[in-house]
Amino acid sequence: MFDYKLLSALNAIIENQSFELAAKKLFISQSAISQRIKTLEEAVGQPIVIRSQPIMPTLAGEKLLSHYKKVQQLESELLPNLLPEKPLKPLNIAIAVNADSLATWFIKAITPVVARELIELNIIIEHENTTIDKLRSGEAIGAVSTVESPLKGYRSFLLGKMEYCLVSSNSFKRKYFAKGVTKQTLKMAPAISYDHKDDMHTAYIAKHFKLAATEYYCHTVKSSEAFVGLAKAGVAYCLLPKLQIEEELASGALIDLCPDKQLIRTMYWHSWVLVKGVNKSLSQEIIKTGQALLS
Structure with missing residues (x-):
């Protein structure tokens, strides 16, 4: 039997x-929360937290968090039905x-439910091939992912395909790609990547132009919307x-540089069984909207 305070x-x-912040959230002292972790580790007979930056759960800690x-x-869904006269508390839902x-x-997918229900939503932004790790660690209860196979206790649903294209403005194309998009012209043209973990751009360039990531330069910008702004x-x-x-694309504000070289990612939704x-x-709603909008 678990002590759920721990x-x-x-x-x-x-x-x-x-x-320190966790202790404040639970209205206890920092020494008290440290003691709770120690007690839990003694109960399971192994460490549950890696005291690093960022603080990470161990494999045992991940299993405990997921549970x-x-x-x-389950409690959040059950209590309002058992105690309808009690004030409702927002249902916390974490999604990767x-x-x-x-x-x-x-956003279009989740809006109907978020607008209708009392929800405290925590959207965790991760790479499409690692969002499922947030289910494994217990940080999220659902995830959009390029991984098809679900974890134990979860189900996956096909959403559809997300099609990517390599784009720039007309002025950028004239400046850097007047002679076409080639291995040589790409070496001098600045690209954009989400962060050091993002391999989508580098994989695309390597596949179609046989160019390594070290052979051209690339801005790092952690915003999909900023990609559009910088390109325009x-x-x-x-x-x-x-x-x-x-x-x-329709107005000409952005140009598809390589219409014959598309990138397609198949997306899935993972949720608890x-x-x-x-x-x-x-x-x-996520499944319905994803399947309707993704090609």
Whole structure:
């Protein structure tokens, strides 16, 4: 039998990335929250927290967090039905999603449920191939991912395909690609990447132009919307979802540099098999909207 005060301490530490802030959230002292972690580690017979930056759960800690999150979801769905006269408390829902989905179709998917229900939403932005790790660690209860196979206790649903194209402004094309997009012209043209973990651009250039990431330079900007702004401003070229830039492509504000070289990512939605109530409604809206908007 678990003492859920101990599990809530673990959850608060991982969410706040600080023992001090976690203690304040739980209205206890820092020494008390440290003691709770120590007690939990003694109970399971192994460490549950890696005291690093960022603070990370161990494999055992991930399993405990995942269990705690699932129990929270079940309780949040059950209590309003058992105690309808009590004041409602927002249902906390954590979802992991990639930046491109968030910038295109995901907001439209979640809006009906978020507008209707009392929800405290935590959207965790991760790369599309690593969002599923947030389910594994217990930080999220659902995820948009390029990974098809679900984790144990979860189900995956096909959403559709997200099509990317390499774009720039007309002025940028004239300045850097007047002789075409080639291995040589790419070496002098500034690109944009989301961060050092983002391999989409480098994989695309390597596949189509046999050019290594060290052979050209690339800005780092952690915003899908900023990609569009920088490309339209004529200071860089980049890969963008066609769904995000339909108006820009139609108006000529952005040009598809390589219409014969597209990149397609298949997207899936992962959710807990026991999802119900508000979580189930949210999951259904994400699946319905994703399948309707993704090609």
